[in-house]
Amino acid sequence: MSRTVLVTGVSRYLxxxxxRALASRSEVGRVIGVDVIAPPHDIGDAEFVRADIRNAMIGRILQQTEADTVVHMSVIATPNSAGGRTAQKEVNVIGTMQLLAACQRAPRLQRLVVKxxxxxxxxSPRDPAMLTETMTGKNPPRSGWGKxxxxxxxxVRGFGRRRPDVEVATLRLANVIGPGIRTSMTDYFSLPxxxxxxxxDPRLQFLHEDDAIEALVRATLGPAQDVINVAGDGVITLGQAxxxxxxxTVGIASPLAELMGTVYHRGGLADFSADQIRYLRFGRCLDTTRMREVLGLEPAYTTRSAFQDFVRTRGLRGVFSPTVVNAVERKLVSRLRPEPQPGTEVLQ
Structure with a gap:
């Protein structure tokens, strides 16, 4: 029997x-894409329904479409794209609660996939070299998208306990990168x-957008359940990237690093929270054994080749003149330098 799949967050790139990829599969009879605005891109044979997952309307849509599978992709990574941090948290947390309440009342639901x-x-510097799905980080996120x-x-775990008849898969994706997607990390590496x-010089791990889509499709149509790490093979350091x-690169002293993030955020150059600054200090790498065993996924791109594809398609590689580099560095340092207090002498 063909699947009827409801997908949230279809107006965003991923x-x-x-x-679009799911709608092209023979196992899928119907794909209903839900978001608050119409997709600016092609979603293939998927249908679009304008709806806000924070509203009870999502329950009526789920009932009327008789969807047997829900894929939740509406967790927003950056506050700018949501209209501010308050709106971001409402969509991410309140929206998820409303969606899960609708899923709770949907008798036909068989599978829930969460990105x-x-x-x-x-x-954290105390984290293991590779984090498995059963581990908890030594310094979990305290704000923003991670929290x-x-x-x-x-x-989602609570929903799984209340509806044990529904198969639930949660994919923990590494930083997704590629030719089309825009994230805080792609903005960061696009800075002059x-x-x-x-x-x-932290170790970083990336996941190519093509492999991210393939992982989500496999989790939707296959037998995958529980939490699964998804990342490209290997690591690269920030300096190598x-x-x-x-x-x-320009090194900023640790006490000024969070201020650096604020400067770049307010300037619209890149969106970095305090947790992301910690990531740029200590990095994070995932064990992907379950990705292979449960999803059966062998990523087409390694961490290195995924990043290189991003570089190639964005036209980033090139030589910057010393004049430009020095000017940007002076501007950054001047913003980070504290203002002298009245009556104090500034040492040169």
């Missing part, structure tokens, strides 16, 4: 690509000069 993030582990995603996962935390992108 959600739209996933809906989560590796950010739920946080970043929202951790709360979402908690609500990449700021780093002085004395740290900056060199691949042809970007010079």
């Amino acid at each position: 959600g739209g690509r996933f809906a 989560s993030t590796s950010a739920v582990y946080g970043s 929202d995603s951790a709360e979402v996962e908690e609500y 000069v990449v700021p780093t935390v002085l004395g740290f 900056a060199r691949f992108a042809g970007r010079p």
Whole structure:
């Protein structure tokens, strides 16, 4: 019997690509994409329904379409795209609660797939080299997208206990990167000069957008359940990534790193929370054994080749003139330098 799948968040890049890919599969009879605005991109044969998952209307849509599968991709990563941090949390947490309440009342529902993030582990120098799904990070996220995603996962676990008849799969994706997607990390490596935390060169892991879509499709149509880490093979350091992108780096002392994030956020250059600054100090890497055993996924791109594909398609690689580099560095340092207090002498 063919599947009827309801997908949230189809107006965002990854959600739209996933809906299009799913609608092309022979096992799927119908795909209903839900979001508050019409998708600016092609979603193939998927149908679009304008709805807000924070509203009880989502329950009526689920009942009327008789969807047997729900794929939740509406957890927003950056507050700017949601209209601010308050709106972001409402969509992420309140929206998830409303969606799960609707799923609770849907007797035909057989499967729930949730797109989560590796950010739920946080970043800490005391974390193991590779984090498995059963581990909890030593310093879990305290704000922003990571904290929202951790709360979402908690609500999903509660739903699984209340509806044991529904198969639930949660995919913790590493930082997704590629030719089309825009994230805080793609913005970061597109800066003329990449700021780093002085004395740290963290190990990073990336997931190509094509592999992210394939993982979600397999989780939707296959037997996958529970939490699954998804990432490309291997790691690269932040310094290596900056060199691949042809970007010079400037080291910022640790006490000023969070202020650096604020400067870039307010300037609209990149969106970094305190938790993301910790990621740029300590990094984070995932064990992907379950990805292979449960999803049967062998990523087409390694961490290195995924990043290189991002660099190639964005046209980043090149030589920046010393004049431009020095000007950006001076501007950044001047913003981070504290203002002298009246009556104090500034030492040169």
